[in-house]
Amino acid sequence: MSQRNTCVSDQAMHAKACTVREVLDRVGGKWSIGVIIEASRAPVRFTELERAITGISRRMLTLTLRNLERDGLLTRTVYPTVPPKVEYTATDMARELYDSLVTLTDWADRHRAAIAASREAYDHRTAAAGTPGDR
Amino acid sequence: MSQRNTCVSDQAMHAKACTVREVLDRVGGKWSIGVIIEASRAPVRFTELERAITGISRRMLTLTLRNLERDGLLTRTVYPTVPPKVEYTATDMARELYDSLVTLTDWADRHRAAIAASREAYDHRTAAAGTPGDR
DNA sequence: CAGTATCCTCAACGATACTG
DNA sequence: CAGTATCGTTGAGGATACTG
Numbered sequence: 001m002s003q004r005n006t007c008v009s010d011q012a013m014h015a016k017a018c019t020v021r022e023v024l025d026r027v028g029g030k031w032s033i034g035v036i037i038e039a040s041r042a043p044v045r046f047t048e049l050e051r052a053i054t055g056i057s058r059r060m061l062t063l064t065l066r067n068l069e070r071d072g073l074l075t076r077t078v079y080p081t082v083p084p085k086v087e088y089t090a091t092d093m094a095r096e097l098y099d100s101l102v103t104l105t106d107w108a109d110r111h112r113a114a115i116a117a118s119r120e121a122y123d124h125r126t127a128a129a130g131t132p133g134d135r
Numbered sequence: 136m137s138q139r140n141t142c143v144s145d146q147a148m149h150a151k152a153c154t155v156r157e158v159l160d161r162v163g164g165k166w167s168i169g170v171i172i173e174a175s176r177a178p179v180r181f182t183e184l185e186r187a188i189t190g191i192s193r194r195m196l197t198l199t200l201r202n203l204e205r206d207g208l209l210t211r212t213v214y215p216t217v218p219p220k221v222e223y224t225a226t227d228m229a230r231e232l233y234d235s236l237v238t239l240t241d242w243a244d245r246h247r248a249a250i251a252a253s254r255e256a257y258d259h260r261t262a263a264a265g266t267p268g269d270r
Numbered sequence: 271c272a273g274t275a276t277c278c279t280c281a282a283c284g285a286t287a288c289t290g
Numbered sequence: 291c292a293g294t295a296t297c298g299t300t301g302a303g304g305a306t307a308c309t310g
Contacts, residue, residue, distance in 0.1 A: 014169070014172075014189075016172060016240060017168050017169045017172050019239075019240040019243045019244065020168045020236050020239060020240055020243075021165075021168065022243045022247070023239045023240070023242065023243050024159070024163055024168075026250075028159055028163050029282085029283095030282080030283075031283095033152050033155050033156065033159075034149070034152045037149075037151060037152050045291080045292085046291070046292050046293070047291065047292075050292095054149075055284095057283075057284050057285065057286090058285090058286080058292090058293075058294090059283080059284075059285080059286090059293095059294085059295095060282085060283060060284075061293095062292085062293065062294080063282090063283090069257065070253065070254055070257040070258070071250050071253055071254060072249055072250055072252075072253030072254075078292095081291095082291090083291045083292080084290085084291050084292055084293085085291070085292090086291080086292060086293085093246050093249060093250075096242060096245075096246075097242055097246075100238040100239050100241070100242045101155050101239075103235040103238040103239075104154075104155060104158045104235050104236075104238075104239075105151060105154040105155055105158070106235070107158065107231060107232055107235045108154045108155075108157045108158050109154065110231075111228050111231075111232075112157070114207055114228060115161070115206050115207055115228075117207075118205065118206055118207030119205055119206060119207075122204065122205040123205070164302085164303095165302080165303070166303095180271080180272085181271070181272050181273070182271065182272075185272095190304095192303075192304050192305065192306090193272090193273075193274090193305090193306080194273095194274085194275095194303080194304075194305080194306090195302090195303060195304075196273095197272085197273060197274080198302090198303090213272095216271095217271090218271040218272080219271055219272060219273085219310085220271070220272090221271080221272060221273085271310105272309100272310095273308105273309085273310090274307105274308080274309075274310100275306100275307085275308080275309100276305100276306090276307085276308100277304105277305090277306095278303105278304080278305085279302105279303085279304080279305105280301105280302095280303090280304100281300105281301100281302090281303100282299105282300085282301090282302090283298105283299085283300080283301100284297105284298085284299075284300095285296100285297090285298085285299100286295100286296090286297095287294105287295085287296085288293105288294080288295080288296100289292100289293085289294075289295100290291105290292095290293090290294100
């Protein structure tokens with residue numbers, strides 16, 4: 001994701017915000033969630049992921065996989081064959097994380113319409129403010 | 136946040152990944168969560184937020200507030216006094232979101248140690264690979 | 271007080287040629 | 291097949307002077 005840990009020296013209740021940031025720093029990247037979901041179903045190979053995740057570049061797939069592996073969210077298994085075969089599998093920790101994320105999708109589902117409406121209203125307001133004459 | 140909506144043209148189950156991204160695009164910013172938490176307790180003024188949230192710049196506070204207001208997560212109330220007084224309050228939608236985030240903090244709390252250990256192990260491994268001689 | 275306007279930096283991401 | 295190595299782009303975020 002985009003930001004570093006600013007939690008040091010934070011006081012009291014900010015602990016909550018920081019804990020959330022910990023998670024976000026881990027899965028906030030553009031592709032992390034997609035990879036975790038794919039690797040949660042069954043072991044997946046590099047090329048399979050590349051095809052399954054629309055729009056991801058080879059470089060970003062590699063980086064995402066390495067970071068997730070480093071955090072213990074993915075297991076990387078190399079079969080020393082020719083040509084090489086590598087499989088990625090989500091760990092239990094990652095599956096748990098995915099389950100927790102369901103709570104968030106519920107929230108999004110419930111409020112998607114309200115948010116869209118709020119945005120439209122806001123944009124309409126500010127557009128009106130930006131157009132002095134309005135005619 | 137860093138990334139645009141790539142959900143268009145996505146198929147079947149990727150809907151889940153996209154719904155998560157919707158939330159992340161909204162709250163994934165470096166400061167959004169902190170602002171929501173502060174504004175969930177009670178109405179807060181601009182300067183109060185600036186002091187409460189360690190490290191935030193004036194510019195980012197403004198941007199974060201505007202985005203959250205646009206999405207209907209914050210209410211902005213202006214008291215036409217001199218000097219001006221502006222209060223920000225979290226909406227019910229935002230409080231609900233915050234409640235959902237608790238699930239994530241639980242996950243982080245449970246696995247913080249495991250993640251740290253995994254990272255250290257990974258870094259040690261790759262460091263060893265990078266140091267040919269090792270002595 | 272509550273912002274806006276400017277300028278700048280840097281890390282995330284994208285594209286793609288090359289390789290064990 | 292499963293990557294790595296390079297180069298280029300973009301936008302999030304930071305610092306800060308100025309203003310109604």
